[in-house]
Amino acid sequence: xxxxxxxxxxxxxxxxxxxxxxxxxxxxxxxxxxxxxxxxxxxxxxxxxxxxxxxxxxxxxxxxxxxxxxxxxxxxxxxxxxxxxxxxxxxxxxxxxxxxxxxxxxxxxxxxxxxxxxxxxxxxxxxxxxxxxxxxxxxxxxxxxxxxxxxxxxxxxxxxxxxxxxxxxxxxxxxxxxxxxxxxxxxxxxxxxxxxxxxxxxxxxxxxxxxxxxxxxxxxxxxxxxxxxxxxxxxxxxxxxxxxxxxxxxxxxxxxxxxxxxxxxxxxxxxx
Numbered sequence: 129x130x131x132x133x134x135x136x137x138x139x140x141x142x143x144x145x146x147x148x149x150x151x152x153x154x155x156x157x158x159x160x161x162x163x164x165x166x167x168x169x170x171x172x173x174x175x176x177x178x179x180x181x182x183x184x185x186x187x188x189x190x191x192x193x194x195x196x197x198x199x200x201x202x203x204x205x206x207x208x209x210x211x212x213x214x215x216x217x218x219x220x221x222x223x224x225x226x227x228x229x230x231x232x233x234x235x236x237x238x239x240x241x242x243x244x245x246x247x248x249x250x251x252x253x254x255x256x257x258x259x260x261x262x263x264x265x266x267x268x269x270x271x272x273x274x275x276x277x278x279x280x281x282x283x284x285x286x287x288x289x290x291x292x293x294x295x296x297x298x299x300x301x302x303x304x305x306x307x308x309x310x311x312x313x314x315x316x317x318x319x320x321x322x323x324x325x326x327x328x329x330x331x332x333x334x335x336x337x338x339x340x341x342x343x344x345x346x347x348x349x350x351x352x353x354x355x356x357x358x359x360x361x362x363x364x365x366x367x368x369x370x371x372x373x374x375x376x377x378x379x380x381x382x383x384x385x386x387x388x389x390x391x392x393x394x395x396x397x398x399x400x
Contacts, residue, residue: 132183132206132243132269133230158353159361163368164344164383168279171343171386172250173197175277181245185269187234187262188252191218195227195248206244208232235261239269250279251384254318260332267334267391276335276389282342284323286381287349288312294349311348324380327387335389342375342382344368 172194176184182204186195189207191214199205205227209215215229232238234249235258247266253259266276282288291312298305314321324340331337346352356364375382 132185132239159356159364160344160347160353160368163365163372164347167343167372168250168384168386169194169197172248172277172279175275175386175388176246176248177201177203178275179245181274183244184246184248185237185239185244186248186250187237187266188249188255189218189229190214191221192225192227192229194250196222196225199225199227203246204228206230208234208237210234233257235265237262237265237269241268242271243269245271245274247274247276249277251281253278253280254320254322257319259320259330263330263332263334270391272391274391275338277386278327278330278389279343279384279386280322280327282323282380282382282385283312283314283321284380285345285347285383287346287352287383290346291349294351322385324385327379327385330387331389331392334392336392338388338390340379340385340387341377342379342385343372344383345371345375345381347383 176194176198180202183206184195184198184203185206185208186192186198187208189195189209192207192209195205195207205225207215207218207227207229209218209229209231210233212231215231218227218229230238234252234256247270249262249266253262256262263276270276288311291310295305295310295312320326327340328337356368359367379385
């Protein structure tokens with residue numbers, strides 16, 4: 129397979145953060161955060177490696193942990209990232225991997241058509257200036273039998289609804305709510321609100337949805353986080369795994385939604 133890169137021109141940067149750095153990310157300190165992050169990585173890696181793809185691209189790859197994992201499984205792994213600092217950090221953290229890292233934006237992918245067997249996007253599509261443009265570009269660079277794998281936060285999750293109700297009760301009783309962002313509200317740096325309806329509408333003539341499922345339940349809901357933190361680790365993990373099984377069947381209630389897409393036709397041109 130020849131080189132995937134092309135000289136496609138890139139339009140002026142959209143009004144989104146292209147200089148994201150590791151200091152902007154504040155991972156949760158609770159066990160439910162660790163569980164959710166681990167499970168979503170497992171789900172995306174599993175979907176990406178099905179069928180032994182030759183070449184895989186992770187769009188908005190951050191430091192490149194996912195593609196490094198795929199490279200270890202024998203794939204030719206590529207990562208695209210808009211932030212120069214995240215790319216540099218990835219090269220520093222993993223200096224000996226053979227991942228090809230490219231700086232670019234999702235709306236204009238600098239690769240030739242039909243270059244990749246898999247395209248991944250984990251937790252980033254709701255940050256893109258134009259998610260529809262990314263979907264068109266993903267369709268263009270995929271091989272005819274390729275797959276697009278998207279993982280997205282769900283702001284209509286059970287955790288979000290319970291969190292909203294919990295906040296209203298505390299407010300009515302005059303009980304102060306802990307400081308910090310309201311996790312159930314769409315953050316200001318998100319360009320769209322992720323939920324099941326939004327995910328199901330992403331195909332837009334280019335893709336058909338092959339499967340869709342959820343990952344994790346009750347992530348970030350304070351009382352639940354405190355409960356699993358206070359239990360013996362094996363029991364806490366078993367309880368979170370049990371809820372995760374329910375999330376799989378109920379993506380509309382899950383904390384994260386995983387969707388797998390394939391092209392509608394033999395080429396990337398949309399159906400009429």
